Amino acid sequence: MIRKGIDFIKSMKEGHHGEIYYNGEKVSDVTEHPAFRAAIHTVSDYYDLHWKDEYKEYLRVYNPDVGEETSITFFRPRNKEELRRLRMGISKIYDFYRGFFGRSPDYLNVWTMLFYAHADDYFGKVFGNKMMENVIEIYREAAKQDLFYTHAIVAPMYDRSRPPSQWEDPYIQVGVVRETTEGLVVRGAALLSTAGPYSERLWYLPNIKRDTDPRYSVFFSLPTESKGVKFISRRGFHPKEEFGEFEYPITSRYEEPDAIMVLDNVLIPWDRVIFYKKPEEIEGFMWHTVNLRGWFNWHFVIQHYSRTKFLAGLAIAIAEAVGINNFINVQEKLGEILIYLAMYEAGMVASEELGEQLPGVYRPNPQIAIATSSMGMKALPRINEILRSISAGSSIPVPAGIRDFENPEERALLDKYLASKGLPALERVKLFNILWDTIGSETGMRYEQYDRFSRGDPTIRWAQMYTEVYKDRKQEFVKMVRDIMDQMPNPKA
Ligand SMILES: Cc1cc2nc3c(=O)[nH]c(=O)nc-3n(C[C@H](O)[C@H](O)[C@H](O)COP(=O)(O)OP(=O)(O)OC[C@H]3O[C@@H](n4cnc5c(N)ncnc54)[C@H](O)[C@@H]3O)c2cc1C
Numbered sequence: 001m002i003r004k005g006i007d008f009i010k011s012m013k014e015g016h017h018g019e020i021y022y023n024g025e026k027v028s029d030v031t032e033h034p035a036f037r038a039a040i041h042t043v044s045d046y047y048d049l050h051w052k053d054e055y056k057e058y059l060r061v062y063n064p065d066v067g068e069e070t071s072i073t074f075f076r077p078r079n080k081e082e083l084r085r086l087r088m089g090i091s092k093i094y095d096f097y098r099g100f101f102g103r104s105p106d107y108l109n110v111w112t113m114l115f116y117a118h119a120d121d122y123f124g125k126v127f128g129n130k131m132m133e134n135v136i137e138i139y140r141e142a143a144k145q146d147l148f149y150t151h152a153i154v155a156p157m158y159d160r161s162r163p164p165s166q167w168e169d170p171y172i173q174v175g176v177v178r179e180t181t182e183g184l185v186v187r188g189a190a191l192l193s194t195a196g197p198y199s200e201r202l203w204y205l206p207n208i209k210r211d212t213d214p215r216y217s218v219f220f221s222l223p224t225e226s227k228g229v230k231f232i233s234r235r236g237f238h239p240k241e242e243f244g245e246f247e248y249p250i251t252s253r254y255e256e257p258d259a260i261m262v263l264d265n266v267l268i269p270w271d272r273v274i275f276y277k278k279p280e281e282i283e284g285f286m287w288h289t290v291n292l293r294g295w296f297n298w299h300f301v302i303q304h305y306s307r308t309k310f311l312a313g314l315a316i317a318i319a320e321a322v323g324i325n326n327f328i329n330v331q332e333k334l335g336e337i338l339i340y341l342a343m344y345e346a347g348m349v350a351s352e353e354l355g356e357q358l359p360g361v362y363r364p365n366p367q368i369a370i371a372t373s374s375m376g377m378k379a380l381p382r383i384n385e386i387l388r389s390i391s392a393g394s395s396i397p398v399p400a401g402i403r404d405f406e407n408p409e410e411r412a413l414l415d416k417y418l419a420s421k422g423l424p425a426l427e428r429v430k431l432f433n434i435l436w437d438t439i440g441s442e443t444g445m446r447y448e449q450y451d452r453f454s455r456g457d458p459t460i461r462w463a464q465m466y467t468e469v470y471k472d473r474k475q476e477f478v479k480m481v482r483d484i485m486d487q488m489p490n491p492k493a
Contacts, residue, residue: 001070001145002047002050002051002060002069002146003047003050003145003146004048005043005044005045005047007047007146008040008043008047008148009040012030012031012040012198013029013031015225016223016224017197017198017200017224017225018202018226018229018230019229019231020197020231020259021230021231021232022233022236023235027197034236034238035236036197036198036236037238038251038252038253039198039255039257040198042101042253043104043105043148043198045096046104046105046106047105049092049093050071058072058088058089058092059071059072059073059089059092060072061075061085061089063075063076063143065116065139065140065143066139066140066143068144070143070146071089071106071109071143072086072089073086073089073090073093073106073109073110074113074139074142075089076360076361077362077363078361079357080353080357083352083355083362083364084352086110087348087352090106090110090299091302091305093106094303094305094307095309097254097303097306098250098306099303099306099309099310100253100307100447101256102194102256102300102303102450102454103195105147105148105149106299108151108203109142109149110296111203111292112138112139112203112221113139114295114361115135115138115139115274116136117361118360118361119135120132120360121358121359121360122284122290123135123275126278126284127276127278131273131276133271134270134272135274137271138274147200147201148198148199148200148201149199149201149203149221150194150196150199150202150203150261151193151203151205152190152191152202152261153190153206154190154191154206154207155174155188155190155191155206156189163211163213164216165213165215171187172188172189173188173189173206173216174188174189174190174263175187175188175213175215175216175218176215176216177265180267182267182269183267183269183270183272183273184218184220184267184268184270184273185266185267185268186204186218186220186263187263187264187266188263189260189261190204190206190261192260193231193258193259194256194257194258195257196231196233196257197231197233197257198257200224201221201222201223202222202229203220203221204218204220204221204263205219205275205292206219207282207286209282209286212279214279216279217275217276217277218268218275218277219274219275219276220268220272220274220275222266222268222272226266227266228265228266228267229266230261230262230263231259231261231262232260232262234257234258234259236255236257237255237443238255242401243400244402246401246402246433247400247401247402248433248443249430249434250434250438250441250443250444251437251441255446256446258446287468293366294363294365295363295364295369296455297366297370297372297373297374298351300376300455301347301351301369301372301373302348304373304376304451305341305345305348307380308337308340308341308379308380308383309341311337311380311384311438312338312341314387314431314435315334315337315383315386315390316334318387318390318391319390320422321423321431322394322420322421322422323421323422324390330390333386333389334390337383340375340376340379340380340383343372343379344372346372347368347369347371347372350365351364351368351372352364352365353365354368367469367473370464370469371465373455374455374458374462374465377451377452377455377458377461377462378458381448381452384438384439384444387438387439388439391432391435391439394432395432395435395436395439395440398418398429398432398433398436399414399418399429405429414426
């Protein structure tokens with residue numbers, strides 16, 4: 001089944017979500033709450049895209065794994081052509097989002113599909129038939145019902161100098177408290193659950209490499225409405241006072257609420273568990289057989305390719321409107337953005353072209369996908385810096401709101417003093433409102449943190465290019481030097 005936006009809103013209204021705390025209150029109707037309303041509207045748009053004529057051919061597919069038509073975002077690519085098809089579908093979605101809203105339903109649909117693709121050669125092989133069946137059923141449920149997942153995988157920031165098992169309370173990180181005949185009882189919290197308050201399912205998949213204590217070695221999927229699942233929401237960045245879409249064009253479309261996910265003695269039924277008690281198997285999950293890292297970074301490349309197109313458009317529009325586009329220093333900066341754009345496009349296409357054919361799935365080239373996505377951890381904040389630099393102090397003095405244009409006396413002043421060579425005042429203010437909401441507002445700053453940290457810490461990720469990603473190939477490069485060293489003459493003995 002492919003849902004419509006209205007089906008998703010109905011599901012939220014019926015309470016198919018976790019308990020949500022916002023500023024000391026429990027949220028009863030999440031669809032009407034000002035902190036979540038815009039995001040729910042955007043998710044609803046995501047579902048509706050699947051029904052629009054210009055998107056249908058990209059976003060809908062007959063899915064042989066479930067025997068019916070589903071969203072392309074659940075589709076398991078079996079060859080290069082099918083991976084391209086999946087990528088083009090995701091690209092359509094992110095062009096619609098202008099590269100924002102990275103925790104739209106498609107993100108975790110790809111994860112759920114990926115686990116299904118490795119049901120046999122990883123989950124079955126390592127954890128046995130029961131876990132394999134769980135993976136298959138969880139995928140079929142998600143794809144058939146077009147469900148919306150959140151995920152949270154990082155332990156709270158209690159004390160990073162010690163592993164969570166050595167903290168005063170070892171159940172700050174989510175851990176198994178006890179086993180029962182029905183399942184596992186778990187307790188703890190996880191960061192950072194973007195979209196948690198309006199999601200219907202959750203994936204909990206911790207990076208257990210940081211702490212191999214077996215109580216943390218558990219991955220599962222769960223309905224968020226299960227007893228004990230709670231989301232403590234951060235402050236909403238939604239427009240305050242009388243302001244709205246004119247003043248906050250990005251926030252009012254793409255503000256993505258984040259929350260702390262708390263699992264308060266939650267029962268995880270056995271048929272929702274997919275990984276248990278074998279911490280050493282994380283390597284196969286993250287880096288080898290399943291290679292989750294390769295896949296989620298590939299998704300980031302697609303998101304961020306769309307975003308870079310949007311940011312390039314923003315920078316060029318500003319430069320051309322205010323007549324700075326002929327300065328060589330500005331051209332150099334616009335060129336820099338376009339270089340990142342080309343790198344994104346190259347990484348996206350090359351990870352497809354040079355992907356890996358496995359028996360059940362064709363996957364993007366992990367080295368290229370991870371490298372391109374990791375580049376973005378520094379490239380996107382740098383693009384924001386460029387936008388700040390070319391718009392300079394003029395990014396700040398923009399009239400407060402749309403009503404400034406409704407006052408005829410003031411409008412005459414605005415039309416005279418806020419116009420630019422290339423744009424009338426109203427257009428220029430619209431453009432600069434987009435600019436500020438991208439580089440300066442709470443939403444803008446949140447996205448910059450997202451671009452830097454949503455795949456983990458950039459220092460560690462860049463270092464991993466050496467320690468993990470190129471582990472098998474790095475000696476090949478050293479050999480190119482070594483061979484010349486071996487040919488060089490040695491001193492006579
Ligand atoms: C806006 C946003 C949305 C996100 N959405 C999600 C989501 O939906 N789901 C999800 O699971 N995750 C999400 N994340 C990612 C995640 O929650 C963390 O932000 C990310 O994994 C980094 O962890 P941390 O913030 O605890 O920082 P840490 O990893 O603790 O790093 C903090 C600082 O300490 C340093 N540091 C920490 N440990 C070490 C070490 N061992 N050696 C050297 N230096 C170290 C780092 O360099 C860094 O400067 C999101 C992140 C952001 C910013």
